[in-house]
Structures are given as C-alpha cells and as structure tokens.
Amino acid sequence: MRIKTRVVKVNPENLEENKIGIAAEVIKKGGLVAFPTETVYGLGADALNEKAVRKIFEVKERPADNPLIVHVSSVEQIYEIAQPNKVAKKLIDAFFPGPLTLVMKNKKVPEITTAGLDTVAIRMPDHKVALKLIELSETPIAAPSANKSGKPSPTKAEHVFEDLGNLVDVIIDGGETKIGLESTVVDTTVYPVEILRPGAITKEELEEYVDVKYAEDFSVAKSPGMKYRHYAPDAETIVLVGKDFFKKAMQIAEDFVKKGYRVGIAGLNLEDKRDEVIYKNLGRSLEDMAKNLFNVLRELDKECDVIIIQGVEEKGIGKAIMNRLYKAGRVFRI
Ligand code: TXA
Ligand code: MG
Secondary structure: OOOOOEEEEOOOOOOOHHHHHHHHHHHHOOOOEEEOOOOOOEEEEEOOOHHHHHHHHHHHOOOOOOOOEEEOOOHHHHHHHEEOOHHHHHHHHHHOOOOEEEEEEEOOOOHHHHOOOOEEEEEOOOOHHHHHHHHHHOOOEEOOEOOOOOOOOOOOHHHHHHHHOOOOOEEEEOOOOOOOOOOEEEEOOOOOEEEEEOOOOOHHHHHOOOOEEEOHHHOOOOOHHHHOOOOOOOOEEEEEEOOOHHHHHHHHHHHHHHOOOOEEEEEOOOOOEEOOEEEEEOOOOHHHHHHHHHHHHHHHHHHOOEEEEEOOOOOOHHHHHHHHHHHHOEEEEO
C-alpha cells in the first residue's frame, strides 16, 4: 500500500480551521492522519472504524496484541465510549487535558483498537491542533506514536515522514512537540492505581489525588506494549549513569574510534560539535533532555555505530527518561 502523503503545515498558535478540516475529512473517510500532540506525534484513525484502525497496525508494523490509546476532545466523549470509575473521574478532573492516559472499563470501542481487552486507554491531549482535529472529525481518534514499531517516537513531522512517508494520507506539521516523551499510562481499574508507563505526569503528582504504585516490571501482562523493544536505535547504545559522565564517555569512545567505529556522545550541557566523535547537547535540564532525547537518538543513529548517552537519576521526569533509555540500550552505573 503506497499513497502520496500530503503534508499540511499549521501554526498551533494561529489555527487555520480549514487546514485541519481537510485532515478531519480524511479521518471521517477512514484514512490515516499523523498529528502533533504535546507529547509526541500520533498516527490517527477513527477509533470506532475497524477497517481504519487495522491500517494503523499495518503501516506501523505493530503487533495486533498491542492496544491503542483513544484520544478525545471533551469529557463527554469519554462517557460515550468508556465507563470511568470514581478514581478515573478524579484524575480526569485533575489532569485532562494533559500528558496522562487512563485505562478504564471499555463501553463501545472495537476489539481491534483495544487488542481484545475489556479496558480502553483514553487521553485528552493538551494541544490545540490535536483537539481541533478530534472535534472536527466528530469521533474519538485512536493514535499510537507515529513511528515504525521499534523506532523512537517522532517529535517532529520530519520524523514521521522518515518512518511513514507515503504510507499515511496526511501529516499535520505543527512543529516540534513540547514534552518529547509519551504520556504517563495509568490503570484506574485497580487500587492503588498502577503506572504502566512513566511519563511527564509523575507518581508524586498523581499521589496528590490517589494512591499510586508502579506496575511490577511495568507489567508485561497488563500493558502489552511494554514488552516490545521500543525506542531502540540501530546503533549500539550505551547508557552511563553516575558521576564524571563526560570523562568516562570519552574513554569508551576512544576505544571504539581506534577500532574504526563512528561514535556519538549525547549529554547534558555539552556543546554540539563534530570531531573524531560527534557531540550532541541534550540541553540543561531534565525537561530539555526529555524534549530532545528522541531527536538526538535519531540524528546520531544516522551517522554512528555506537551511541554513548548520559543516564539520569530516576526521579520526577527522570523516571520516564530512564524507562526509555533502558529500552534503547544497555545501562551501566559508573
Ligand atoms: O503520548 C502518547 O501517549 C502518544 C500520543 C500520540 O498520544 N501515544 C502513544 O501511544 O505513545 P502508543 O501506542 O505508542 O503507546 C500506548 C501504550 C502502549 O504501551 C499500550 O500497550 C498501552 O499504552 N495501552 C493501550 N491500551 C491499553 C489498555 N487497555 N490496557 C493497558 N495498556 C494499554
Ligand atoms: Mg509507541
């Protein structure tokens, strides 16, 4: 299946509804639209249209047992498709719209979207383009991250084009995404609620409202997606956690360079530079790092055989960053 992809550029601060309207028509007709959210780009289809959702699995080459997140633009829409309990309602009030996905009892989302589970994962993105697209499509939109399975999630429209160009009908280009890591996924059908995937909404923030625990091993059984090797560059990826990152990274890099490998180093507070080794700055803070991580991994992956990347403390959004890095490569304490 190859089609000509239409790229539509929009300015999230000054929405031109007719442009989003074009994409909404595609969703209504059962097509595929990649769109920006505040976390990463999503690959969207009408969540209630089986045929359309099947296409998402095909173009992403995603295993059929990995359920999709359903995106809504209003709270009423949640009640049409699912049955939130008291705990879910509390979290909806507190965090929607935002980078939080809630697993709740399903009401009418088809099996293909939920991979046959009796629950459905729902999120209301905090992004004007995404919300307008859902509203104009007049249906909830199922959307995984818009990467090929096994690639880092896209934080720019260019990433989507690299992975899925000419496989999707429309890519809405709304610039770089703000957060850069996928949403926190929380199962509200158990108590304490369980974090199935860490993200920008942290355990501490959730604990202001409900009791929370991390699912064991980010629960292979409960969040099917977590068992697959995600976010993995093709390059050998080495994550170093601890003091003196740069010194240790240079030592390792030199060994690889001697053997003829092309090496990239990514860390906080570095200067972008190309020498014998390629250096990439991840920014100054954990928030910067979350935002830049997938883009830097993609860029280094194009040019390097080995990527050495700085690990961080598993606190706050550091928990989500390290969760992605465990999947990207091997983690060493230094
Ligand atoms: O930020 C995000 O969440 C992005 C944007 C596009 O919204 N979407 C995203 O979707 O990351 P995806 O498909 O790449 O990840 C969805 C995760 C997977 O780990 C999946 O297994 C889990 O959510 N999930 C979906 N439905 C579930 C359910 N009913 N029960 C448990 N886990 C579920
Ligand atoms: Mg994904």
